[in-house]
Amino acid sequence: MPAKQRKVALLGFRSVGKSSLAIQFVEGHFVDNYDPTIENTFVKVFKLKGQDYELRIVDTAGQDEFSLFPSHYTMDIHGYIFVYAITSRSSFEIVRTLYEKLLDMSGKQQVPAILVGNKCDLLRDRAVSIEEGKQLADYMHAAFFETSARSREVSTLKKFVCIFCLYLQPQFL
Numbered sequence: 001m002p003a004k005q006r007k008v009a010l011l012g013f014r015s016v017g018k019s020s021l022a023i024q025f026v027e028g029h030f031v032d033n034y035d036p037t038i039e040n041t042f043v044k045v046f047k048l049k050g051q052d053y054e055l056r057i058v059d060t061a062g063q064d065e066f067s068l069f070p071s072h073y074t075m076d077i078h079g080y081i082f083v084y085a086i087t088s089r090s091s092f093e094i095v096r097t098l099y100e101k102l103l104d105m106s107g108k109q110q111v112p113a114i115l116v117g118n119k120c121d122l123l124r125d126r127a128v129s130i131e132e133g134k135q136l137a138d139y140m141h142a143a144f145f146e147t148s149a150r151s152r153e154v155s156t157l158k159k160f161v162c163i164f165c166l167y168l169q170p171q172f173l
């Protein structure tokens, strides 16, 4: 059976750990230094329930409320991973704005999305509660996870990739 192609985009504020999550998932290591992304695509091929998948992860540049939402992210993407850092209130608040911009630009009422609260290894610096994360995820009709690229919560990363590969709603494909 040929590999199924899937493409997801990582969206969120600057420095929340989008690249770190992608690198941890695809290459299996943590990058300590901060190197702002312009745009990068990671590819991972793997088997899930007997089916081969070729997953492309588009790592986007950090966005804020003033950024113009790049229109090409509204096309040819199977699902979106919105990332904030649990240590940054502003990174959490920006997610709703980005999500609304995406809906507005794509003309859709809903998109397949996962909300990820990253940096959960920094519990002492927590600025966003799990409850708030869940509430935002409900608003977005998204699955919700807290994770850490640093402490290798790879099982969590696998979980959300599985969601995109197996359970995407046909109407969005």
Ligand SMILES: Nc1nc2c(ncn2[C@@H]2O[C@H](COP(=O)(O)OP(=O)(O)OP(=O)(O)O)[C@@H](O)[C@H]2O)c(=O)[nH]1
Pocket: 012, 013, 014, 015, 016, 017, 018, 019, 020, 021, 031, 032, 033, 034, 035, 036, 037, 038, 060, 061, 062, 063, 118, 119, 120, 121, 122, 147, 148, 149, 150, 151
């Ligand atoms: N403690 C901790 N630090 C992290 C984690 N994830 C990323 N970082 C650090 O946060 C900084 C930013 O990480 P990046 O992965 O470059 O963030 P980004 O969202 O891709 O940033 P932009 O390219 O600006 O959009 C780096 O110094 C990482 O080492 C995490 O889970 N825990």
